[in-house]
Amino acid sequence: MSAALLPLIVAVPLLAAAALAVLDRSRPVRQTLLMAPSAAVLATGLYLVWLTRDGAVLVDNVALWPDGIAIPFVVDVFTALMISATALLALVCSAFAIVTGTADTQYFSSLVLTLTAGVFGALMTGDLFNMFVFIEVMLLPSYGLLAMNGGLNRLKAGRLYVAVNLLTSTIFLAGVGLVYGVTGTVNLGELAGLAKQDPLVAAAAAVCLLALSVKAAVVPVHGWLTRAYPATSPAVTALFSGLHTKVAIYAIYRLYAVLFDGDSRYLWIGLLTVSVTMVIGVLGAVGQSTTRSILVFHMISQIGYILMGVALFTPLGLMAGIFYLIHHMFVKASLFLSTGAIEHVYGDSRLDRLGGIARREPLLAVAFIGAALSLAGLPPFSGFVAKLTLVTAAVDAQQWGAVAVAVAVSLITLMSMLKIWGTAFWGSPPDDPDTVDGSTTMVKVRARLVAPALVLTATTLCLGLGGEVLLGLASQAAAGLIDTSAYVEAVIRP
Amino acid sequence: MTLALTIGILVTGGVYLLLQRGMVRIVLGFVLLSHAVNLLLLSSGVTSRRDAPLMDRADPATAADPLPQAFVLTAIVIAFAITIYMFTLAVARTDDDTEDPS
Numbered sequence: 341m342s343a344a345l346l347p348l349i350v351a352v353p354l355l356a357a358a359a360l361a362v363l364d365r366s367r368p369v370r371q372t373l374l375m376a377p378s379a380a381v382l383a384t385g386l387y388l389v390w391l392t393r394d395g396a397v398l399v400d401n402v403a404l405w406p407d408g409i410a411i412p413f414v415v416d417v418f419t420a421l422m423i424s425a426t427a428l429l430a431l432v433c434s435a436f437a438i439v440t441g442t443a444d445t446q447y448f449s450s451l452v453l454t455l456t457a458g459v460f461g462a463l464m465t466g467d468l469f470n471m472f473v474f475i476e477v478m479l480l481p482s483y484g485l486l487a488m489n490g491g492l493n494r495l496k497a498g499r500l501y502v503a504v505n506l507l508t509s510t511i512f513l514a515g516v517g518l519v520y521g522v523t524g525t526v527n528l529g530e531l532a533g534l535a536k537q538d539p540l541v542a543a544a545a546a547v548c549l550l551a552l553s554v555k556a557a558v559v560p561v562h563g564w565l566t567r568a569y570p571a572t573s574p575a576v577t578a579l580f581s582g583l584h585t586k587v588a589i590y591a592i593y594r595l596y597a598v599l600f601d602g603d604s605r606y607l608w609i610g611l612l613t614v615s616v617t618m619v620i621g622v623l624g625a626v627g628q629s630t631t632r633s634i635l636v637f638h639m640i641s642q643i644g645y646i647l648m649g650v651a652l653f654t655p656l657g658l659m660a661g662i663f664y665l666i667h668h669m670f671v672k673a674s675l676f677l678s679t680g681a682i683e684h685v686y687g688d689s690r691l692d693r694l695g696g697i698a699r700r701e702p703l704l705a706v707a708f709i710g711a712a713l714s715l716a717g718l719p720p721f722s723g724f725v726a727k728l729t730l731v732t733a734a735v736d737a738q739q740w741g742a743v744a745v746a747v748a749v750s751l752i753t754l755m756s757m758l759k760i761w762g763t764a765f766w767g768s769p770p771d772d773p774d775t776v777d778g779s780t781t782m783v784k785v786r787a788r789l790v791a792p793a794l795v796l797t798a799t800t801l802c803l804g805l806g807g808e809v810l811l812g813l814a815s816q817a818a819a820g821l822i823d824t825s826a827y828v829e830a831v832i833r834p
Numbered sequence: 835m836t837l838a839l840t841i842g843i844l845v846t847g848g849v850y851l852l853l854q855r856g857m858v859r860i861v862l863g864f865v866l867l868s869h870a871v872n873l874l875l876l877s878s879g880v881t882s883r884r885d886a887p888l889m890d891r892a893d894p895a896t897a898a899d900p901l902p903q904a905f906v907l908t909a910i911v912i913a914f915a916i917t918i919y920m921f922t923l924a925v926a927r928t929d930d931d932t933e934d935p936s
Contacts, residue, residue: 469905473908480912480915480919487923499857499924502923503852503920507852520878520901
């Protein structure tokens with residue numbers, strides 16, 4: 341494939357979104373246009389993984405501008421992996437939205453496609469300012485998706501979400517301005533390693549990293565996530581959980597590797613924050629009483645794990661972090677989709693109102709428990725491979741504190757997952773006639789509502805059993821972050 | 835110096851308004867804050883050079899840096915769109931200005 345076709349990965353979803361805004365009358369057309377671009381990008385993403393598996397870097401400078409002014413789209417194996425994972429998630433979550441009927445809301449499909457276009461752009465861009473623009477392209481439809489067709493609570497969550505994200509974007513933009521003021525460029529290739537040499541550039545880039553940390557929901561700037569995500573519709577929560585924070589994490593990995601060249605002087609800040617993030621996230625989940633709010637707190641704790649890779653910045657650590665990132669995107673979305681299916685059918689996500697679902701919905705129970713065990717890090721799921729590699733990397737780097745936290749937090753994660761399992765799935769149904777009773781109500785979760793979660797749980801099982809393949813690719817991606825010369829060379833001289 | 839002071843004042847006002855309860859005030863706070871960042875972006879090019887940066891016509895030593903201006907233009911458009919959306923959220927359903935019972 342010619343690198344000149346890379347912008348199509350952004351353009352096709354955008355054009356489909358535009359077409360959908362006009363053609364959203366007919367249901368089949370709408371559903372096809374919603375699913376087709378993500379499917380096409382998934383295929384392209386896998387092909388890109390194949391092309392870049394040996395460390396090749398594809399670059400396209402849009403619009404034939406001279407180097408340094410042009411807008412570069414860059415794909416290395418890390419980017420290609422992220423594009424594939426994102427496209428698969430978008431596909432599965434769209435399918436879930438279609439089945440639950442969320443996708444029938446006017447403009448829902450357009451907004452989702454614009455969101456994915458922004459995500460793909462943010463993943464591929466090799467320019468700090470364009471990263472800001474693409475993150476905005478990703479956020480604008482999200483503002484709408486989060487607040488759409490819901491009650492007052494959803495609207496309030498929407499206000500909070502917009503306010504926090506707009507403030508963060510403003511900080512990020514200020515960071516970009518400072519970087520430009522100090523260095524005179526925003527091209528990642530030209531900025532390479534500058535933050536390691538010059539403390540002024542490091543300070544300016546740190547403003548960008550701070551903004552990205554808010555978007556990634558790192559403790560202590562995580563409060564918005566736990567309030568906004570549980571309020572929206574299940575399909576949207578699953579989609580956001582896989583896309584938004586993960587783009588920010590990807591950007592942190594990329595910026596720290598390229599701008600700071602993995603500078604070891606600042607790594608202690610990272611290790612400290614990720615340890616706190618893991619602990620606070622998991623402890624926050626203990627006090628929650630609905631399935632989705634428990635899962636959202638776990639997401640924060642897991643974000644600590646993912647960022648531990650970049651905080652270690654060793655080849656093994658980065659490889660573990662990248663593997664963890666991909667694994668987490670699937671597992672978390674799977675959990676949100678299976679509990680979302682319960683919420684959609686039984687109309688409730690409060691643990692004290694659910695019970696006996698395992699007997700009634702065996703398929704759904706399999707989808708949930710598989711993903712839950714993977715989240716806690718038990719074999720044979722991908723979570724085990726991810727955690728084992730990460731802990732090994734931390735032992736290698738002799739960060740004993742981080743090792744202790746990672747192991748202890750996994751135990752609490754398992755406890756918390758068993759809490760959902762024990763009450764909603766195994767527990768006896770509550771006596772209150774208003775509540776969901778597995779033995780008397782006639783409603784049942786349809787198979788096609790379970791399918792999206794099941795697909796993702798199967799993916800995590802495959803990634804666990806065949807972890808070698810993804811680990812190999814992640815190790816290649818890590819090598820690209822340790823030695824950024826190929827990336828930088830490609831961006832500066834395509 | 836004037837620019838730095840202006841940015842400082844705008845940020846102060848913006849942060850003060852952001853911390854208010856009502857959505858409309860928060861939106862106005864964001865308006866001030868985005869102005870502040872736009873000025874910051876402008877000041878990242880050298881502000882004393884003000885000639886129009888036209889190819890082959892301006893002296894590169896005195897021509898303004900066009901890139902920050904392009905940044906600002908993009909940022910203004912985005913901020914404008916979000917401001918409108920936030921105003922919609924502010925008037926929809928309920929008024930945040932009053933005390934929140936929940």
